Amino acid sequence: MKRRRLWGTAATAVVGLTGVLVFQQVSGGSGSGTQADGMPGPVKAQSRTERLTASDDGRSAALPQRDTERFSMLGVTWTDPAARFAGTVEVRTRSVDSGEWSRWLRLEGDSGQGERGAVRGGTEPAWVGASNGVEVRVRAGASTTSGLPAGLRLDMVDPGSGKVTGMEPAAFSVEETEEPTPTDSPSDGVETSPSPEASPSGEPPTTPPAGEPSASESPVPSETPSSSPPPSESASGTPSPTSTVSVPPAPPSTAPQPPITSRAGWGADESISPEEPGYLPGEKIKAVVVHHTAESNSYTCDQAPAVVRGIYAYHVKQLGWKDLGYNFLVDKCGTVYEGRKGGVDRPVMGAHAYGFNSETTGISVLGTYTDTAPSQAAMASVARIAAWKLGQYGVDPTGTTTLTAGADGRSYTGKTWASGAKLSFPVIHGHRDGYNTQCPGDALYTQLGTLRSWAGGPVTGLAIKSITGAGVSGTTYYTKASVTVNWSATTPSSLISKYELLVDGKVAATTAGTATSAKATLAAGTRKVSVRAVHQSGRTATSAAATVVAETTAPTFSTKPSLALRTGTVNTTAVPLTLSWKATDTAALKEVRLTAPLAKTYGPTTYSAAHTAKSGAATTWSMTAHDQAGNTATAAVTGTPVILQETSAVKTGTWTTKSSSSYLGGKSYSSSAKNASLSWTFTGRSAAWAVSRASSSGQAYVYVDGVKAATVDLKSSTTKYRDAIWTKTWTTSAKHTIKIVVVGTSGRPTITTDGLVYLK
Numbered sequence: 001m002k003r004r005r006l007w008g009t010a011a012t013a014v015v016g017l018t019g020v021l022v023f024q025q026v027s028g029g030s031g032s033g034t035q036a037d038g039m040p041g042p043v044k045a046q047s048r049t050e051r052l053t054a055s056d057d058g059r060s061a062a063l064p065q066r067d068t069e070r071f072s073m074l075g076v077t078w079t080d081p082a083a084r085f086a087g088t089v090e091v092r093t094r095s096v097d098s099g100e101w102s103r104w105l106r107l108e109g110d111s112g113q114g115e116r117g118a119v120r121g122g123t124e125p126a127w128v129g130a131s132n133g134v135e136v137r138v139r140a141g142a143s144t145t146s147g148l149p150a151g152l153r154l155d156m157v158d159p160g161s162g163k164v165t166g167m168e169p170a171a172f173s174v175e176e177t178e179e180p181t182p183t184d185s186p187s188d189g190v191e192t193s194p195s196p197e198a199s200p201s202g203e204p205p206t207t208p209p210a211g212e213p214s215a216s217e218s219p220v221p222s223e224t225p226s227s228s229p230p231p232s233e234s235a236s237g238t239p240s241p242t243s244t245v246s247v248p249p250a251p252p253s254t255a256p257q258p259p260i261t262s263r264a265g266w267g268a269d270e271s272i273s274p275e276e277p278g279y280l281p282g283e284k285i286k287a288v289v290v291h292h293t294a295e296s297n298s299y300t301c302d303q304a305p306a307v308v309r310g311i312y313a314y315h316v317k318q319l320g321w322k323d324l325g326y327n328f329l330v331d332k333c334g335t336v337y338e339g340r341k342g343g344v345d346r347p348v349m350g351a352h353a354y355g356f357n358s359e360t361t362g363i364s365v366l367g368t369y370t371d372t373a374p375s376q377a378a379m380a381s382v383a384r385i386a387a388w389k390l391g392q393y394g395v396d397p398t399g400t401t402t403l404t405a406g407a408d409g410r411s412y413t414g415k416t417w418a419s420g421a422k423l424s425f426p427v428i429h430g431h432r433d434g435y436n437t438q439c440p441g442d443a444l445y446t447q448l449g450t451l452r453s454w455a456g457g458p459v460t461g462l463a464i465k466s467i468t469g470a471g472v473s474g475t476t477y478y479t480k481a482s483v484t485v486n487w488s489a490t491t492p493s494s495l496i497s498k499y500e501l502l503v504d505g506k507v508a509a510t511t512a513g514t515a516t517s518a519k520a521t522l523a524a525g526t527r528k529v530s531v532r533a534v535h536q537s538g539r540t541a542t543s544a545a546a547t548v549v550a551e552t553t554a555p556t557f558s559t560k561p562s563l564a565l566r567t568g569t570v571n572t573t574a575v576p577l578t579l580s581w582k583a584t585d586t587a588a589l590k591e592v593r594l595t596a597p598l599a600k601t602y603g604p605t606t607y608s609a610a611h612t613a614k615s616g617a618a619t620t621w622s623m624t625a626h627d628q629a630g631n632t633a634t635a636a637v638t639g640t641p642v643i644l645q646e647t648s649a650v651k652t653g654t655w656t657t658k659s660s661s662s663y664l665g666g667k668s669y670s671s672s673a674k675n676a677s678l679s680w681t682f683t684g685r686s687a688a689w690a691v692s693r694a695s696s697s698g699q700a701y702v703y704v705d706g707v708k709a710a711t712v713d714l715k716s717s718t719t720k721y722r723d724a725i726w727t728k729t730w731t732t733s734a735k736h737t738i739k740i741v742v743v744g745t746s747g748r749p750t751i752t753t754d755g756l757v758y759l760k
Contacts, residue, residue: 043160043267045313050154052076052136058147063136063154070096070132071156073295073310076107077122077318079151085109086141087148089123094133101135102128108294108438115351119320121149124294125157127307127366155318159309160267245276248283250345253391255455255536258384258494260328260344261337266305270341272316273323277342278349281358284393286401288386288428289353290448291326291364292440297372304331307366308339315351325351326364328385334377336385339364345392355407355419356434361389369441379447380492383454386428387495387536390455397456397537401427403434410436428452454491457535461490462543464531470548471628473588477529477548478628479522486517487531487543500532502542507532522550554633555585555625559607563621563639564729565688565759566610570664570722574612575641575757577686582607583625583633596622596636615641615757642684644756649678653742662721663754668692670752674744684758685733688724689740692752698745702726705737714751722754733760 048069052061076089089107094100107123134156140148263270299307312324326339327350339362342348352362363385365378374382383397390397405421412432417423423434428451431439453460466486470479477483485501496513501520504527509518513534520529530545559582568576583592589604597619602609613619622636646655646669653676655669669678689702689712697714712726730736742751 041264041267042269042271043309044269045160045272045309045317046071046158047313047317048156048158049318050134050156052138052152052154054148054152059140061136061138061148061152063134065133065135067133068131068156069158070130071128071134071158072130072306073125073127073157073159073314074134075123075125075155075314075318076109076136076138077120077151077153077155078149079120080149081118081121081319083121083149085121085123085149086144088139088141089136090138091126091128091134091136091154093128093131093135096130096132101133104137105296115321115325115357117320117322120151120318122155122314122319125311125314126295127293127299127303127310128296129298129303155314157310157313157318159306159313161306245279247343248279248346250343251392253388254394254538255384255387255391257345257388258336258381260385261305261335262344263338263341266308266337268309268312268341272313273341275322277323277340277346279342280347280349283347284359285347285361285389286359286393286395286427287356287361287403287425288390288397289356289360289362289431289434290382290428290440290444290451291352291362291431292369292374292444293329293364293366294368294439294441295366297332297367299331299366301331301333301335304333304335304366305337307331308337321351323351325362327352327361328363329366330363330378330381330385331366332375332378334375334381336381347393353431353434355405355409356403358406359403365440365444369444370438371441371443373443374447376492379451380454380494383451383492383495386451387455390427391537395427397428398452399427399456400424409434412436412438426452428455454495457491457495457537457539458541459489459491459496459533459535459539460541461488462531462533462541463488464529464543464546467529467546467548469630471588471590471630473590473628475547476588477546478588478630479548479550480552480630481524481550482519482521483529483548484517484519485529485531485546488516489533491533491535495536497534497536497538500534502530502532504528522548524550524552549587549629551587551629552631553586553627554631555583555589555627556633557623557625557635558582558584561621561623561635561637563637563686563759565641565686565724565727565757567688567724567727568610569720570643570688570690570724570754570757571612572615572643572664575615575643576610576612576688576724577639577641577759578608579611579621579637580608581623581635583623585625585627585631588628590626590628593624593626594621595624596620613639613641615643639759642682642758642760643690644680644682644758646678646753646755649680649756651679652677658752660721663692664690664722665755668752668754670750671742672698672744672749672751674742674749676742677739678753679737679739680756680758681735681737682756682758682760683733683735684760685731686727686729686759687736687738688727688757689738690722690724690754690757692754693720693723693725696748696750698748698751699743700751701741701743703737703739703741704728706739711743713745715748724757 050063052063054061089109090104092102092104107126109123136154308329315321315325323340328339329337338344340348340350350362353360363382365374402422402424405417405419407419410416430445464487467477467483469483470477493514498513499511500507501509501518508520511518527548528545529548531543533541561581564578566576566578592602594600618640620636620638625633645665654673655671658668658670691714693714693716699713702710
């Protein structure tokens with residue numbers, strides 16, 4: 001007596017059969033699928049097909065542009081699941097929202113997965129978003145002489161967006177006494193032809209179908225389903241086993257389990273896949289195979305559950321598989337979805353890697369990654385799932401493993417092998433390593449090394465980025481005592497157990513793996529500070545150490561601030577002067593700040609600055625020296641610039657008064673008489689002689705306290721007024737006399753004086 005499974009809705013006519021119709025209770029209405037108890041319920045997917053019209057020579061086929069019912073996922077399938085397709089399949093669709101037609105999308109024609117008992121062969125399904133129009137064109141490859149496979153058709157899936165109806169059939173199990181009469185046109189447009197039986201010898205066909213497992217990979221045979229509802233997940237996320245399948249144990253893992261959205265969580269309609277799960281013959285996972293779903297990356301994260309439902313419906317209802325082929329799926333936002341049922345913590349046999357299903361688990365990232373790199377969120381979730389599953393069986397994600405081929409095969413790079421061959425693979429490898437397919441796409445394949453590193457550890461890219469609460473000079477940091485160390489790492493925080501802040505090799509602080517900083521108080525002296533990251537695997541990585549000097553000695557002003565008049569244009573509100581100082585520190589001087597009468601900051605090797613001050617007003621110049629550790633010292637100097645008009649001088653010889661708003665006080669003295677003189681006596685520590693200058697100006701002698709100090713030439717190519725042309729400064733304030741004498745220079749004897757400025 002043979003048992004057969006009918007996918008989807010039951011056949012409309014059965015002759016001479018006895019059987020059981022199994023129901024599961026769900027709620028009706030619209031919106032998200034929920035059950036009477038408020039838990040998520042299944043969401044029904046609707047499927048439709050359109051046959052493609054082949055050309056006379058059998059080397060091309062097409063579906064002309066047409067309107068359709070709403071769908072979001074599609075694929076092209078053919079009658080013989082063992083047929084290999086060599087050629088191009090291109091589709092374009094019309095958006096429900098915009099009414100615009102998409103560009104042509106090329107479907108990957110040979111997925112390299114599937115399982116024995118498949119009803120049809122097919123391309124990878126493609127998510128196209130809500131669409132109501134479609135066009136298809138198919139061409140045979142130039143290198144093939146066999147043309148296109150027979151029975152080409154377009155399969156469209158609407159994964160549903162909400163509730164399901166009241167009582168839905170969960171399974172239809174029959175005892176056959178006569179061969180059932182198949183329907184010609186199932187209500188949902190899906191063929192319900194029985195699955196082909198395996199060959200008597202159990203060996204794969206000479207030309208294996210895409211993804212068909214070998215006899216050694218055959219899943220555990222299904223028994224007649226019981227009338228109980230589908231297995232529900234326990235609190236640990238493990239579906240409750242049924243009594244008809246020997247469920248392998250769920251060993252503990254060396255890595256934590258990441259959050260996983262259950263099948264109920266993404267709305268799996270368990271009625272379409274009533275067969276019980278199968279488990280790896282050795283009950284051990286030796287490797288992880290990474291896939292992409294080879295479809296659009298334009299889905300939103302809210303749409304991801306519908307994408308998963310669409311793939312599920314396509315695998316089961318269109319291709320005739322017993323269940324979704326992948327063990328896990330990951331969307332671009334990093335959400336992980338339970339794929340094939342049987343328990344996320346069990347070694348479930350998937351249908352994702354032809355010839356190697358019996359020793360591996362399959363993780364597929366939703367989207368196409370031929371040119372576009374996967375998101376870091378998706379990468380991190382793949383690494384976490386891989387680490388957790390491999391950790392259950394003591395397998396190092398960064399290592400290699402030996403797998404036994406369940407069928408003859410060929411890799412994407414052209415490497416071939418025979419059934420039974422022992423082949424070495426990276427523990428985490430791409431689908432293309434074990435099958436002639438582009439999957440998981442070039443952009444994702446080049447990231448597999450990163451995935452292995454993230455999954456297996458240690459943490460990569462760990463480095464101290466900065467230390468706050470400390471100044472830095474060169475590569476050395478300086479602090480009084482307390483610092484905050486900031487770091488970064490390229491390994492995602494979800495794979496890091498903790499960080500430890502080390503001071504001279506000893507743990508000073510411990511933080512969560514999500515932290516990027518930690519505080520520490522340092523004892524005085526030179527310290528080595530580093531960060532140690534502990535990967536979830538237990539492997540550690542330590543950053544390069546930073547040198548931090550803790551010290552509390554304040555800087556000093558080895559030269560106290562002082563003021564001196566300088567050359568430049570004199571105004572009553574802006575007398576030019578120079579502020580000088582020198583600060584030093586035993587460790588590292590950072591800067592010197594002028595805080596009054598204005599704010600300025602100077603570097604550690606700057607010792608003077610030009611300023612101006614108002615005449616007749618006492619001004620205090622306050623300064624603060626800062627070292628790199630944050631210690632400070634202050635100092636100040638006060639000075640009053642005083643302008644002495646020319647009229648206040650003691651004069652000899654002939655002097656003429658000149659009036660102009662350009663002169664200090666509006667007047668000046670001018671003389672061309674040789675030896676005419678002016679003398680000013682004052683008490684101060686700095687003096688400057690102010691003059692007017694032109695191209696015809698002459699020269700003068702300057703005497704300080706009766707001693708000739710300089711000969712000053714007033715000649716200038718440009719006219720200048722109130723120009724402090726000569727200055728003199730003493731170390732202390734004292735009484736001094738400045739005398740100027742006209743030289744009587746030949747051809748330009750005249751000088752014009754505008755007074756004397758001194759600083760007290």
